[in-house]
Amino acid sequence: MPNYGDPEYWEKRYEEQKGKTFDWLEDYETLSIFIKHLISPDNRILILGCGNAELSEDMYQDGFTHIDNIDISSVVIQQMKDRNLEKNDMSWTVMDVMDLKFPNNYFDLAIDKSTIDALLCGDNAFINVAKMTKEVQRVLKVGGVYMAISYGIPDTRLEHFSWKHLNWEVSYQIIGPELDGAHYLYLCRKKEGADEICDENWEDVEATLTEGKTE
Numbered sequence: 001m002p003n004y005g006d007p008e009y010w011e012k013r014y015e016e017q018k019g020k021t022f023d024w025l026e027d028y029e030t031l032s033i034f035i036k037h038l039i040s041p042d043n044r045i046l047i048l049g050c051g052n053a054e055l056s057e058d059m060y061q062d063g064f065t066h067i068d069n070i071d072i073s074s075v076v077i078q079q080m081k082d083r084n085l086e087k088n089d090m091s092w093t094v095m096d097v098m099d100l101k102f103p104n105n106y107f108d109l110a111i112d113k114s115t116i117d118a119l120l121c122g123d124n125a126f127i128n129v130a131k132m133t134k135e136v137q138r139v140l141k142v143g144g145v146y147m148a149i150s151y152g153i154p155d156t157r158l159e160h161f162s163w164k165h166l167n168w169e170v171s172y173q174i175i176g177p178e179l180d181g182a183h184y185l186y187l188c189r190k191k192e193g194a195d196e197i198c199d200e201n202w203e204d205v206e207a208t209l210t211e212g213k214t215e
């Protein structure tokens with residue numbers, strides 16, 4: 001299996017895929033009903049690990065124009081910037097999901113479509129995912145939602161949304177065909193007091209996951 005956790009893998013893959021798009025797992029057609037239920041067109045949206053998916057473009061065409069797209073791959077960010085020059089409200093930035101350069105309490109919705117899956121394939125997977133969730137919680141407004149679309153079953157994903165630096169109300173449902181290739185939609189809503197809870201508990205979580213070096 002390719003090393004989906006390695007940023008070098010993505011750079012090479014996107015060089016090879018120049019001019020193409022590909023949506024992992026699900027596309028806007030399936031996800032729009034959930035997105036429309038959660039936010040309104042004037043809300044701020046963050047796409048974590050956007051890749052060359054058409055999701056953001058489709059959302060933009062449908063009226064959700066305040067979108068910040070980030071990815072670790074400079075190759076794909078340049079490609080997507082070039083494809084979307086006329087979409088003024090949408091930004092494309094090279095950024096690590098573990099180190100977000102956005103203010104606190106800024107976004108209404110953060111969408112992670114299979115980026116958590118990629119991180120979980122890499123080295124230091126558990127601490128890396130915890131760093132991402134810490135950052136995502138920080139940039140979300142209270143009441144804002146982290147939406148993760150993943151092939152990972154709840155037994156392998158819910159633990160990542162319940163470390164004690166997080167104060168999220170978590171729910172999930174199956175999307176796509178149940179028997180063959182089911183995908184899961186996880187919704188994590190930021191609760192009141194989350195920032196304080198993170199400040200209190202992050203050091204412990206970091207120490208546990210760094211010492212444990214799970215995965």
Ligand SMILES: C[S@@+](CC[C@H](N)C(=O)[O-])C[C@H]1O[C@@H](n2cnc3c(N)ncnc32)[C@H](O)[C@@H]1O
Binds near residue numbers: 025050070071112113
């Ligand atoms: C499985 S692909 C999903 C792409 C896109 N979200 C989609 O649904 O088609 C994972 C994406 O995460 C990006 N990625 C991996 N590690 C990252 C990191 N630390 N920070 C930001 N993006 C990352 C990869 O470059 C890749 O574009």
